[in-house]
Amino acid sequence: MxxxxxxxxxxxxxxxxxxxxxxxxxxxxxxxxxxxxxxxxxxxxxxxxxxxxxxxxxxxxxxxxxxxxPFTPAVSFCIECDGPAELDRYWEALTADGGEAGQCGWCRDRFGLS
Known part of the structure; x- marks a missing residue:
């Protein structure tokens, strides 16, 4: 396959x-x-x-x-989380060291990937 x-x-x-x-x-x-x-x-x-x-x-x-x-939000990855604690852990990790929060619950990591 x-x-x-x-x-x-x-x-x-x-x-x-x-x-x-x-x-x-x-x-x-x-x-x-x-x-x-x-x-x-x-x-x-x-x-x-x-x-x-x-x-x-x-x-x-x-x-x-x-x-x-370069990456654009046109291609993004959605992460399914088991709850707020897991969501917060991923959010903190992905927005650290140059990542940034975006609109509507999206974020971009320090490499530019949404």
Whole structure:
């Protein structure tokens, strides 16, 4: 059966973001980190290009693609919570260190992901 893996485009911080998310959400981990080949236009050879990660059991790929395509609220993730305490914990973690509150209960983390 085919599967779909969402790919998240970062400006050089895919590994940092993956570690951040894996530390916040249960059943989460970094699965693999891949360095860039010599001919990659956005990332120097050997620097992190791709991070494969699992968040809450869902596979994702993070790519260090450069500044061309920043995140927008057009693609957002909804987190189902068991109650106010869990919601508050996620909110505090996601808005810390440069994240910000948005309208209608949305927030943006320090990497720009809503």
């Amino acid at each position: 085919p599967s779909i893996t969402p790919s998240l485009w970062f400006d050089g911080k895919a590994e940092e973001a993956a570690a951040f998310y894996a530390a916040i959400f249960p059943d989460s981990r970094i699965d693999r980190v891949l360095g860039a080949p010599a001919d990659n236009p956005s990332t120097a050879r050997g620097e992190v290009l791709v991070v494969e990660l699992t968040l809450c059991g869902q596979r994702f790929t993070g790519i260090n693609g450069g500044p061309q395509f």
